[in-house]
Amino acid sequence: xxxxxxxxxxxxxxxxxxxxxxxxxxxxxxxxxxxxxxxxxxxxxxxxxxxxxxxxxxxxxxxxxxxxxxxxxxxxxxxxxxxxxxxxxxxxxxxxxxxxxxxxxxxxxxxxxxxxxxxxxxxxxxxxxxxxxxxxxxxxxxxxxxxxxxxxxxxxxxxxxxxxxxxxxxxxxxxxxxxxxxxxxxxxxxxxxxxxxxxxxxxxxxxxxxxxxxxxxxxxxxxxxxxxxxxxxxxxxxxxxxxxxxxxxxxxxxxxxxxxxxxxxxxxxxxxxxxxxxxxxxxxxxxxxxxxxxxxxxxxxxxxxxxxxxxxxxxxxxxxxxxxxxxxxxxxxxxxxxxxxxxxxxxxxxxxxxxxxxxxxxxxxxxxxxxxxxxxxxxxxxxxxxxxxxxxxxxxxxxxxxxxxxxxxxxxxxxxxxxxxxxxxxxxxxxxxxxxxxxxxxxxxxxxxxxxxxxxxxxxxxxxxxx
Amino acid sequence: xxxxxxxxxxxxxxxxxxxxxxxxxxxxxxxxxxxxxxxxxxxxxxxxxxxxxxxxxxxxxxxxxxxxxxxxxxxxxxxxxxxxxxxxxxxxxxxxxxxxxxxxxxxxxxxxxxxxxxxxxxxxxxxxxxxxxxxxxxxxxxxxxxxxxxxxxxxxxxxxxxxxxxxxxxxxxxxxxxxxxxxxxxxxxxxxxxxxxxxxxxxxxxxxxxxxxxxxxxxxxxxxxxxxxxxxxxxxxxxxxxxxxxxxxxxxxxxxxxxxxxxxxxxxxxxxxxxxxxxxxxxxxxxxxxxxxxxxxxxxxxxxxxxxxxxxxxxxxxxxxxxxxxxxxxxxxxxxxxxxxxxxxxxxxxxxxxxxxxxxxxxxxxxxxxxxxxxxxxxxxxxxxxxxxxxxxxxxxxxxxxxxxxxxxxxxxxxxxxxxxxxxxxxxxxxxxxxxxxxxxxxxxxxxxxxxxxxxxxxxxxxxxxx
Numbered sequence: 020x021x022x023x024x025x026x027x028x029x030x031x032x033x034x035x036x037x038x039x040x041x042x043x044x045x046x047x048x049x050x051x052x053x054x055x056x057x058x059x060x061x062x063x064x065x066x067x068x069x070x071x072x073x074x075x076x077x078x079x080x081x082x083x084x085x086x087x088x089x090x091x092x093x094x095x096x097x098x099x100x101x102x103x104x105x106x107x108x109x110x111x112x113x114x115x116x117x118x119x120x121x122x123x124x125x126x127x128x129x130x131x132x133x134x135x136x137x138x139x140x141x142x143x144x145x146x147x148x149x150x151x152x153x154x155x156x157x158x159x160x161x162x163x164x165x166x167x168x169x170x171x172x173x174x175x176x177x178x179x180x181x182x183x184x185x186x187x188x189x190x191x192x193x194x195x196x197x198x199x200x201x202x203x204x205x206x207x208x209x210x211x212x213x214x215x216x217x218x219x220x221x222x223x224x225x226x227x228x229x230x231x232x233x234x235x236x237x238x239x240x241x242x243x244x245x246x247x248x249x250x251x252x253x254x255x256x257x258x259x260x261x262x263x264x265x266x267x268x269x270x271x272x273x274x275x276x277x278x279x280x281x282x283x284x285x286x287x288x289x290x291x292x293x294x295x296x297x298x299x300x301x302x303x304x305x306x307x308x309x310x311x312x313x314x315x316x317x318x319x320x321x322x323x324x325x326x327x328x329x330x331x332x333x334x335x336x337x338x339x340x341x342x343x344x345x346x347x348x349x350x351x352x353x354x355x356x357x358x359x360x361x362x363x364x365x366x367x368x369x370x371x372x373x374x375x376x377x378x379x380x381x382x383x384x385x386x387x388x389x390x391x392x393x394x395x396x397x398x399x400x401x402x403x404x405x406x407x408x409x410x411x412x413x414x415x416x417x418x419x420x421x422x423x424x425x426x427x428x429x430x431x432x433x434x435x436x437x438x439x440x441x442x443x444x445x446x447x448x449x450x451x452x453x454x455x456x457x458x459x460x461x462x463x464x465x466x467x468x469x470x471x472x473x474x475x476x477x478x479x480x481x482x483x484x485x486x
Numbered sequence: 487x488x489x490x491x492x493x494x495x496x497x498x499x500x501x502x503x504x505x506x507x508x509x510x511x512x513x514x515x516x517x518x519x520x521x522x523x524x525x526x527x528x529x530x531x532x533x534x535x536x537x538x539x540x541x542x543x544x545x546x547x548x549x550x551x552x553x554x555x556x557x558x559x560x561x562x563x564x565x566x567x568x569x570x571x572x573x574x575x576x577x578x579x580x581x582x583x584x585x586x587x588x589x590x591x592x593x594x595x596x597x598x599x600x601x602x603x604x605x606x607x608x609x610x611x612x613x614x615x616x617x618x619x620x621x622x623x624x625x626x627x628x629x630x631x632x633x634x635x636x637x638x639x640x641x642x643x644x645x646x647x648x649x650x651x652x653x654x655x656x657x658x659x660x661x662x663x664x665x666x667x668x669x670x671x672x673x674x675x676x677x678x679x680x681x682x683x684x685x686x687x688x689x690x691x692x693x694x695x696x697x698x699x700x701x702x703x704x705x706x707x708x709x710x711x712x713x714x715x716x717x718x719x720x721x722x723x724x725x726x727x728x729x730x731x732x733x734x735x736x737x738x739x740x741x742x743x744x745x746x747x748x749x750x751x752x753x754x755x756x757x758x759x760x761x762x763x764x765x766x767x768x769x770x771x772x773x774x775x776x777x778x779x780x781x782x783x784x785x786x787x788x789x790x791x792x793x794x795x796x797x798x799x800x801x802x803x804x805x806x807x808x809x810x811x812x813x814x815x816x817x818x819x820x821x822x823x824x825x826x827x828x829x830x831x832x833x834x835x836x837x838x839x840x841x842x843x844x845x846x847x848x849x850x851x852x853x854x855x856x857x858x859x860x861x862x863x864x865x866x867x868x869x870x871x872x873x874x875x876x877x878x879x880x881x882x883x884x885x886x887x888x889x890x891x892x893x894x895x896x897x898x899x900x901x902x903x904x905x906x907x908x909x910x911x912x913x914x915x916x917x918x919x920x921x922x923x924x925x926x927x928x929x930x931x932x933x934x935x936x937x938x939x940x941x942x943x944x945x946x947x948x949x950x951x952x953x
Contacts, residue, residue, distance in 0.1 A: 133735045134840040134871075156741055178684035189682055191691075192659060207929050213838040214870035215656055216907040217645035217695045218914060218925050219953065220934050224658075224691035228684045245741035268600045274623050274712035314781055371680040373601040403681035404601075440683040447685060458685050462674050466940065467687050473936040486686065 032072050032115070035093050039075060039117070042085030047123075049074040058100065058120065059112040062165075065364060065414060066108030066449050071098070074118040080198065080206065080237045083119070087235065088204035090117050096482050099231035101141065101173025104165035106367050107448025109177065109230040109484055119235060121172045127151050128238075135243045136195060136212060141172025141236050148241075157243040160187035163444070164352055172236050178228030180444030182351070185402030186278045186312075187244070189444065191227045198238035199226055202475040212240050225470070230446050231481040233474040250278045251316035252344035255327040256303035256334040260284070260385070263305035264378025266330035267401045270309065270323055271374060277323070279310035280402030281351050284381065287396040287409075290357035291350050299350055303333065305381070307401060308347055354398040354409075361394055361411040362419075366427045370434030371443030374404035383433045384408045391422040395430075405443035428454070447485045455486050499539050499582070502560050506542055506584070509552030514590075516541040525567065525587065526579040529632075532831060532881060533575030533916050538565070541585040547665065547673065547704045550586070554702065555671035557584050563949050566698035568609065568640025571632035573834050574915025576644065576697040576951055586702060588639045594618050595705075602710045603662060603679060608639025608703050615708075624710040627654035630911070631819055639703050645695030647911030649818070652869030653745045653779075654711070656911065658694045665705035666693055669942040679707050692937070697913050698948040700941040717745045718783035719811035722794040723770035723801040727751070727852070730772035731845025733797035734868045737776065737790055738841060744790070746777035747869030748818050751848065754863040754876075757824035758817050766817055770800065772848070774868060775814055821865040821876075828861055828878040829886075833894045837901030838910030841871035850900045851875045858889040862897075872910035873901075895921070914952045922953055 039048050049055055050073050059068040072095070077083045090097045096116040103110050112118055125142035132155045139148060145166040148159050162181035163169055169179070175197070180189045196210025210216065210223035226233055257263040263282055270277065283291070283306045288299045299306065307327065311319040317337070324335045338344040359365045372380050381397060384406075388395035399406040408430050412423035431441045431454050441447075441454045456464045467486055474480070506515050516522055517540050526535040539562070544550045557564045563583040570577050579585055592609035599622045606615060612633040615626050629648035630636055636646070642664070647656045663677025677683070677690035693700055724730040730749060737744065750758070750773045755766045766773065774794065778786040784804070791802045805811040826832045839847050848864060851873075855862040866873035875897050879890035898908045898921050908914075908921045923931045934953055941947070 131840075131842075133739045133842045135738065178688075180682050184682060188659075189684075191688070192655075201929070205929055207933070208927070209930070211838075211907050212840050213872075213906050213910065214841065215647050215651060215838050215867075215872050215910040217656075217911060218907050218909050218918075219922055219930070220696055220700075220937060221645075221658070221691050221694065222930070222933065224688050227688065229687055233687075245743060271602065272600045276712060371678075371682050373598075373679050374681065375598075375600045400682075405680075405682050439680055440678050440685050442685050443680065443682040444684060451685075455686055460675070462668075462672055463676070463686070463689070466674070466689065469940040470687060470937060473933065473940060 035089065035095055036073050038089045039073060039086060043075060043077060043082055047076045047078070047082070055118065058118045061103040061105035061108060061110040063106050063108040063448065063450055065366065066111055068111035069114035069116065071112040071118040072115045074120060076120050076123045078123045080200065083200045083235055083237050084204045084206060086117065086119055087200050087202060090479055091203045091477060094477055094479060096479050098481050099176065099235050101170035101176070102168045104169040105173065105177060105448065106445045107450040109446050109448030111449060113483060122170060124237065130155055132157060134212065137241045137243055139171055139239055139241060141170060141239065143171045145169050145171060145174060152243050153246055156246050158246045159193065159241060159243055161190045161193060164355060171239060175227050175236050175239060176230050177446040178444065180400065180405065182279050182281060182400065184400060185280050186276050191224060193242045194223055194227050194239055195242050196240040197223050197226055197236055199234035200237050201234050202477065202480050207234065210240065228446065230448065230485050232471055232485050233480065247278065247312040248314070249341060250310040250312035250344065251320060251338060252308055252310040252347045253320045253324060253335065253337040254347055255307045255309070255332040256300055257305040257307065257331065258333055259304050260381035261378040262331040263307050264381065266307055266327045266332065267377055268375055269326040269330055271402065273326060275319065275323060277309045277402060278312040279308065281308040282306065282399040282401035283351065283354060284397040286394060287354050287358060287398050290361050290396055291353055294357040294360055295350065295353055297346065297350050308351060310344070351398065358396045358409045358411055362413045364412055364414040366410040366423055368408045368427055368430045369442045369445040370408065370430055370439055371403065371405040372434055372437045372439030374402065376437040376439070377401060377404050379437055380406055380433060384430055387426050387429045391426045393422055393426055395426065403443065404439070449484060452486065502556070502562055503540050505556045506540060506553060510542060510544060510549055514543045514545070514549070522585065525585045528570040528572035528575060528577040530573050530575040530915065530917055532833065533578055535575070535578035536581035536583065538579040538585040539582045541587060543587050543590045545590045547667065550667045550702055550704050551671045551673060553584065553586055554667050554669060557946055558670045558944060561944055561946060563946050565948050566643065566702050568637035568643070569635045571636040572640065572644060572915065573912045574917040576913050576915030578916060580950060589637060591704065597622055599624060601679065604708045604710055606638055606706055606708060608637060608706065610638045612636050612638060612641060619710050620713055623713050625713045626660065626708060626710055628657045628660060631822060638706060642694050642703050642706060643697050644913040645911065647867065647872065649746050649748060649867065651867060652747050653743050658691060660709045661690055661694050661706060662709050663707040664690050664693055664703055666701035667704050668701050669944065669947050674701065677707065695913065697915065697952050699938055699952050700947065714745065714779040715781070716808060717777040717779035717811065718787060718805060719775055719777040719814045720787045720791060720802065720804040721814055722774045722776070722791070722799040723767055724772040724774065724798065725800055726771050727848035728845045729798040730774050731848065733774055733794045733799065734844055735842055736793040736797055738869065740793060742786065742790060744776045744869060745779040746775065748775040749773065749866040749868035750818065750821060751864040753861060754821050754825060754865050757828050757863055758820055761824040761827055762817065762820055764813065764817050775818060777811070818865065825863045825876045825878055829880045831879055831881040833877040833890055835875045835894055835897045836909045836912040837875065837897055837906055838870065838872040839901055839904045839906030841869065843904040843906065844868060844871050846904055847873055847900060851897055854893050854896045858893045860889055860893055862893065870910065871906065916951055919953065
């Protein structure tokens with residue numbers, strides 16, 4: 020870049036920042052490059068990320084509208100962000116963009132026990148909402164592993180899942196209505212506060228999982244449920260993925276509705292033991308955790324234990340009390356951090372297959388790991404067929420990094436071959452963008468691009484993400 | 487119209503029919519105007535309807551594609567139809583259109599108990615699917631009142647609800663993936679067969695409730711649930727709408743999850759008694775039916791009975807057995823037919839409000855009925871706040887018809903004032919088209935129109951409906 024072009028760009032950036040400051044308090048506009056760089060990445064640290072021109076931290080809807088109007092006029096890209104716990108690079112900065120962080124819009128505006136909804140700002144942390152509604156005897160079920168950090172806005176942007184989905188479903192099923200600031204700064208309200216509604220196309224659902232490419236969510240009406248009884252957990256050990264997969268099929272075919280049905284493979288168990296010294300059984304090939312929050316969870320667990328034995332479980336251990344249940348869940352929740360400790364870096368896949376193909380996926384991933392001489396640990400929301408094969412590698416080792424990337428792609432191809440999807444709950448971001456067309460087909464991609472164009476004709480909303 | 491223009495039009499119609507016949511068996515193309523006229527209307531008999539140029543009854547996806555390609559080339563409107571049990575005129579014919587009836591595509595292609603889904607063609611009747619999956623110990627919950635006639639394709643097009651939604655949700659929540667023939671004949675597959683998935687924008691959900699304006703659904707993957715235990719029903723009588731509404735609020739605020747929570751007002755009770763001689767209690771102002779399909783429904787009903795008494799119920803009668811439960815449900819299911827018998831014609835509204843405003847809506851409707859000197863019976867999915875104020879009138883009486891229409895509109899205005907929606911489960915069709923903008927706002931309507939334009943640039947898919 021020549022001197023005059025650079026000066027021109029600097030001047031444009033100064034103008035942009037000056038315009039942003041006109042509608043935002045001084046402390047809400049960050050431009051120090053050391054500071055803004057700390058907003059460049061979500062948790063997919065190996066995904067490319069650019070240098071933001073500014074980071075803005077609005078507290079009100081009007082301030083967000085000002086940001087979008089300003090960026091729209093200047094045709095500057097805007098990257099909406101929550102807590103940056105995403106795993107696909109969907110919130111990663113783009114060179115010269117405005118990072119629009121919603122974390123300061125963190126108020127719970129209303130909790131309505133009769134109508135069973137909450138009205139929240141996007142920056143509310145998932146766990147804070149869960150605790151607040153629990154005080155009313157209610158639950159907001161979606162529980163991503165990052166629930167103590169991640170925000171509702173991020174959950175909506177990604178269409179997040181979690182551990183309880185096998186019984187309670189995903190984020191999308193809890194979003195009744197949204198307030199969205201559009202690319203040009205207009206404020207759109209979608210959906211409703213009622214239990215049902217079919218007035219026009221479902222724009223609410225279109226925004227859920229759109230990863231900040233269609234608009235900026237500044238408010239949400241979320242459905243709540245009565246708080247369930249505390250769940251009781253059982254652990255079952257299996258000598259093979261096939262046996263564990265068979266157990267999952269038997270449990271679901273028998274009509275059980277566990278509140279959680281999780282799986283960890285031997286690699287994950289070893290990693291968790293190393294990190295936490297929990298003493299999980301390392302001789303097993305697959306550890307299945309099942310839980311029930313029914314009126315009589317012990318009876319349900321007994322039935323499931325019998326099905327696990329029928330599928331060849333080598334040991335079945337029901338938790339004796341809440342503390343033991345909690346320990347088993349903590350082991351599962353620590354899996355990704357434990358796997359990250361193995362080699363320093365992980366690529367976490369998110370392939371979801373019909374649950375009847377779970378064993379095929381697990382065996383296929385093991386074969387991929389062996390072929391590429393890699394450590395790939397698998398933990399899975401087994402009841403949903405949603406697996407997280409996690410490739411452990413040393414990012415400083417070029418060859419290993421290359422093999423890691425290759426195996427990551429092969430796992431997605433395997434998932435599609437098995438009738439699955441490349442992403443069950445983490446989203447596309449930049450990580451899986453090239454793979455989206457393989458799942459959707461060319462017509463699907465074209466329609467989705469055309470819809471994006473409707474909402475964002477200038478292409479300023481999170482460009483380069485999703486598709 | 488001059489002679490030559492008419493000849494020109496006739497000739498164009500002949501060409502269209504000839505082209506349609508090229509890809510369809512002879513018996514699948516109907517052109518006799520007496521026959522085609524019988525396909526002109528859904529059940530909103532007072533809504534305007536045109537004369538179709540032809541009715542086609544394809545049996546295969548390829549035949550549907552042929553129909554759409556033909557219509558697209560000729561720029562002829564296409565009106566997709568199921569069983570025509572709709573209540574908003576959404577399936578009503580347009581002059582010169584091709585009515586595309588999907589009722590002969592009625593095969594259940596797959597029922598998978600492990601993965602808990604069914605793959606069906608659009609013409610499968612709701613009740614047939616329910617019976618087929620019941621044989622596998624599974625349930626397809628959405629149960630519109632017309633479930634013995636209506637088709638899955640119609641349910642998807644409308645985003646239908648039903649009696650069980652208060653516990654099990656609406657059609658949209660059960661549609662995992664779709665095969666859709668687009669306006670130009672291309673075949674698009676959306677969604678997935680997996681429990682979860684967030685790959686790209688949720689086009690599946692966009693099609694659900696789009697009333698045939700974005701594409702023609704030719705196949706669906708539907709989520710299934712384990713069949714619940716048989717439900718036990720309780721009837722509670724109230725002296726006022728306020729008391730019944732209060733009972734609904736108490737039941738939901740206490741964290742109960744009934745499988746059904748329905749309400750009938752005095753007008754509806756009298757109409758049902760007249761039609762069925764069931765002997766429902768005519769002295770009551772509002773009859774509430776609550777049901778549970780839990781492990782111990784009698785205990786849940788006892789708790790609900792206590793709450794009803796606390797809210798001022800004048801009598802509470804639990805069903806003693808399945809037969810009594812079934813009788814109460816039959817009374818509720820006969821409500822709309824019974825109200826139709828009152829004056830010959832009904833306009834069935836479908837306003838859904840937050841359940842805490844249910845009593846306000848009921849009182850407001852009573853005031854509207856009085857002001858317009860009309861009989862308006864209300865039955866409601868009370869647990870969802872979804873009411874069906876049903877205006878009874880004599881269509882031959884011009885003044886009464888005018889007052890009926892005015893009251894119908896006032897009820898929608900009231901619903902919006904109470905924070906509700908103009909349609910909870912019946913759709914917009916032609917009946918509520920003018921009202922949609924009042925609910926969505928101008929920006930919302932513009933965005934929806936632009937999305938429609940993406941899918942149907944020539945405007946041939948069910949034009950004049952929804953927006």
